[in-house]
Amino acid sequence: MIEPSWIAGLGAFLFCIGLVGVFTRKNAIIVLMCIEIMLNAVNLNFVAGAAHYENIDGWVYTSIAIAIAAAEVAVGLAIFLALYSQRGTISLDEVTLLKH
Amino acid sequence: MKLLSIVTRVGLLILALILITTVTSDEMWESESTGSPTTDDLASTLLIDWSFAFVILGALLSMAMVGAAYLARDERLENLIYEIGGEEE
Numbered sequence: 385m386i387e388p389s390w391i392a393g394l395g396a397f398l399f400c401i402g403l404v405g406v407f408t409r410k411n412a413i414i415v416l417m418c419i420e421i422m423l424n425a426v427n428l429n430f431v432a433g434a435a436h437y438e439n440i441d442g443w444v445y446t447s448i449a450i451a452i453a454a455a456e457v458a459v460g461l462a463i464f465l466a467l468y469s470q471r472g473t474i475s476l477d478e479v480t481l482l483k484h
Numbered sequence: 485m486k487l488l489s490i491v492t493r494v495g496l497l498i499l500a501l502i503l504i505t506t507v508t509s510d511e512m513w514e515s516e517s518t519g520s521p522t523t524d525d526l527a528s529t530l531l532i533d534w535s536f537a538f539v540i541l542g543a544l545l546s547m548a549m550v551g552a553a554y555l556a557r558d559e560r561l562e563n564l565i566y567e568i569g570g571e572e573e
Contacts, residue, residue, distance in 0.1 A: 389513035396507040400500035407492060429507070436513065440521045440529045447530065451541050455548030462555035469559075 388432040395428035412467075412474040416460050423453045 398421055405418030427446045434442025464474050471478065530538055 387513070389508050389510075392510075392513070393504050393508040396504045397500070400496065400503060403499070404493070404496050407496065408489075433512075434521065436515075438521055440525045443521065443526050444529055444534050447526075448537065448541060451545055455545050458548050458552040459555070462552035465556045 388436040391432035391435075392429050395425040395432065397425075398422075398428065399425035410476050412464050412476055412479070413461075415476065416457065416464075420453060420457065423449060 402418040402420075402422035402425060405421070406415055409415055409418065427449050430442040430446045430449070434440065434446075467479060468474050473479075
């Protein structure tokens with residue numbers, strides 16, 4: 385069995401990858417994917433803690449976080465779709481105003 | 485601007501190293517693992533202890549899907565004409 389500390393380390397590594405992507409990329413969809421990577425990294429840490437302490441709450445938190453992430457992605461993609469149809473771009477450098 | 489970008493990347497790399505080192509070497513991992521919960525435990529916890537949160541989560545997902553569908557609706561003229569049964573000229 386894989387040690388939970390290794391799983392937590394993998395979670396930290398994935399979180400850093402997502403953080404770098406959020407800070408450095410300009411495409412909105414890639415930024416959204418990096419946010420998802422960060423969310424899943426936190427989920428990995430929850431699962432590692434739950435497996436280590438035999439506490440089911442970590443799994444429940446993970447289930448809730450996955451559902452909230454799905455809702456976030458649905459709304460985010462819809463916003464980007466509306467943004468593209470109005471402005472013709474989803475580059476985060478071009479989108480600086482929250483109005484037409 | 486280029487310097488700021490390089491400083492940011494180096495800072496993120498240092499943060500990554502600190503984060504991974506701190507997480508993997510924490511003293512909580514030194515105690516013996518007690519095993520793993522089963523899916524039966526997960527089901528009973530979700531549907532009994534967390535039932536209210538489970539229902540709220542379903543409502544949240546429903547609202548998000550309706551909102552996403554509303555935001556992504558197609559407003560192109562030819563499709564609006566098609567939906568009301570007319571012919572495009």
